Amino acid sequence: xxxxxxxxxxxxxxxxxxxxxxxxxxxxxxxxxxxxxxxxxxxxxxxxxxxxxxxxxxxxxxxxxxxxxxxxxxxxxxxxxxxxxxxxxxxxxxxxxxxxxxxxxxxxxxxxxxxxxxxxxxxxxxxxxxxxxxxxxxxxxxxxxxxxxxxxxxxxxxxxxxxxxxxxxxxxxxxxxxxxxxxxxxxxxxxxxxxxxxxxxxxxxxxxxxxxxxxxxxxxxxxxxxxxxxxxxxxxxxxxxxxxxxxxxxxxxxxxxxxxxxxxxxxxxxxxxxxxxxxxxxxxxxxxxxxxxxxxxxxxxxxxxxxxxxxxxxxxxxxxxxxxxxxxxxxxxxxxxxxxxxxxxxxxxxxxxxxxxxxxxxxx
Numbered sequence: 001x002x003x004x005x006x007x008x009x010x011x012x013x014x015x016x017x018x019x020x021x022x023x024x025x026x027x028x029x030x031x032x033x034x035x036x037x038x039x040x041x042x043x044x045x046x047x048x049x050x051x052x053x054x055x056x057x058x059x060x061x062x063x064x065x066x067x068x069x070x071x072x073x074x075x076x077x078x079x080x081x082x083x084x085x086x087x088x089x090x091x092x093x094x095x096x097x098x099x100x101x102x103x104x105x106x107x108x109x110x111x112x113x114x115x116x117x118x119x120x121x122x123x124x125x126x127x128x129x130x131x132x133x134x135x136x137x138x139x140x141x142x143x144x145x146x147x148x149x150x151x152x153x154x155x156x157x158x159x160x161x162x163x164x165x166x167x168x169x170x171x172x173x174x175x176x177x178x179x180x181x182x183x184x185x186x187x188x189x190x191x192x193x194x195x196x197x198x199x200x201x202x203x204x205x206x207x208x209x210x211x212x213x214x215x216x217x218x219x220x221x222x223x224x225x226x227x228x229x230x231x232x233x234x235x236x237x238x239x240x241x242x243x244x245x246x247x248x249x250x251x252x253x254x255x256x257x258x259x260x261x262x263x264x265x266x267x268x269x270x271x272x273x274x275x276x277x278x279x280x281x282x283x284x285x286x287x288x289x290x291x292x293x294x295x296x297x298x299x300x301x302x303x304x305x306x307x308x309x310x311x312x313x314x315x316x317x318x319x320x321x322x323x324x325x326x327x328x329x330x331x332x333x334x335x336x337x338x339x340x341x342x343x344x345x346x347x348x349x350x351x352x353x354x355x356x357x358x359x360x361x362x363x364x
Contacts, residue, residue, distance in 0.1 A: 008047040021046070028206055045210040052209045053108050053116040055147055056090040059140040060133050060167045060176055061122030064195040065158040066092055071281065072198035088116075091135065102136050109150055117208060118151035118186075120144065120179045123160045123167055127175030144182055153187040153214055154179065155204060159297050162190040162222075169303040180221070189214045190221040194297035197278050200226045218272075220300070226278070231294055232268040234276040237261065250291070261288060265309040267296030 005013070011021045025043045029036070058066075070093075087093065089105045096104060108116055122140075125132035130139030148154055156179040159165035167176035180188060191204055204223060207215045215223040232238065240246070241260040248254065248263055262269065268276075271294055275286040288294055293309070296302040 006047060006050055010051075028210070042210050045212075049209065049212075051086040052205070053086045053088050053112045054119055054205070055105055055108055055116055055151075056087060056093075056119040056121065057140070057144060057147060058091055058135075059120065059122030059124055059144070059161070060174065061158065061160045063092055063121070065121045065161075065201070066090075068193075068195035068198045069157075069201050070198075072202045098136070105147065109147060113150045115152050116150075117153055117155060117205070118148050119155045119157060119205075120161045121157045123164055123176045123178050124182050125167070125174035125176050127173070132174040141182060144179070148183045148186055151186055153189070153208060154183050156180065156188060156190045157201065158196055159192050159194040159302065162192040163300040163302075165194060165297075166303050169301075187214055188221055189217060189223060192222065192227075192298040193273060194295075194302075196298075197226070197274060197280060199278055200274060222272070222298075226274040227272045227298065229272065229274065229277070230269060231271050231273055231276045231288070235268055235288055236276070237288060255291060258291075261291075261293040263311050264293045265307070265311060266293035267299070267302070267305070268294040271296040271299050273298040 008021055011024075022043065025046055026039060028046075029039050029042050034042070056066075088108045089101065091097070091101060094101055094104075122133075124130070124141050124144060125139075126141065130141040133140040135143050156162045160167060160176075161179045164172075164176060164178050167174060168178070180190070189204060191201060193200075200223070203226070204215060207213075207223075215225060218224050218227060220227075232241070235241075237258060237260045240258070241262055245254065245259045246263040247259045247261050250264070260266070266288065268288060275294070276288065279286045279289070295308055296305060299305070
């Protein structure tokens with residue numbers, strides 16, 4: 001089996017200097033959100049680890065995850081595909097097709113058993129023996145199960161692969177299910193979104209290549225670094241929300257002034273994603289920045305949580321079904337009620353203490 005070159009070797013082959021190599025490692029460390037102390041580990045991994053083989057499968061989906069991936073800017077997709085990983089199988093991007101491409105998949109599975117990443121885009125139709133998604137004459141379910149068997153880790157790209165998305169929406173005629181319901185015995189990371197942010201996708205792969213493990217995950221198996229904060233908490237329109245200034249029509253003056261889109265159905269208060277921090281297209285904008293409410297596409301079952309342009313999200317602990325003034329009034333009322341309750345309890349305790357003292361005196 002021919003050994004794949006390390007990243008450092010690729011740099012040397014292309015005539016790039018040691019300085020360029022170290023600069024790339026530094027940028028990679030920053031992109032991963034790591035402390036400067038991790039830089040030596042990144043350098044060591046790039047110098048010693050061969051490129052990571054990746055098999056990328058496509059199930060029921062629209063290819064928007066791939067479209068997002070190829071638009072990554074930090075690092076750019078070319079660096080990921082040609083330098084950092086070895087994208088050996090992708091029936092959308094590969095030049096080969098048919099039996100020739102399937103032979104490549106089987107060869108990678110055999111030569112790099114237990115060392116390749118399986119990246120999955122799209123979900124799995126289960127009804128009628130999976131006839132609604134056939135690849136090379138076989139069902140996507142069989143292809144997925146076969147390829148996942150010897151994978152080191154599995155990445156589920158996008159809302160379709162992670163939580164089901166539109167194919168899984170009621171009434172779900174094809175019986176579509178997310179990857180996690182099929183692959184249950186492998187390390188798996190969910191990268192939801194419709195599509196996910198390009199830099200989030202490349203960073204997950206970079207982390208695995210650098211450390212040989214998946215990044216820290218939350219209870220839904222999402223990378224905490226990118227899905228640990230609600231869009232609402234970092235949104236530049238948050239000040240308008242707190243002031244009770246909401247857009248009520250896309251054609252009115254409030255929309256032109258950039259007020260909060262919550263009343264237009266924005267799911268930012270309930271959606272965990274890094275759209276408002278990382279943004280899209282090299283940090284140019286994100287849906288809310290373009291004047292469109294968040295659909296909550298990184299959340300489970302978002303497609304059934306509609307209609308999209310009406311305020312339906314229930315975030316009772318924030319009081320987001322009302323305005324800022326009423327939120328304040330509720331808070332003051334709650335504080336007053338708490339104070340009253342505390343006073344009542346104190347009075348009862350004092351009364352009990354007084355009665356006990358009187359009893360002692362009477363007994364005496």
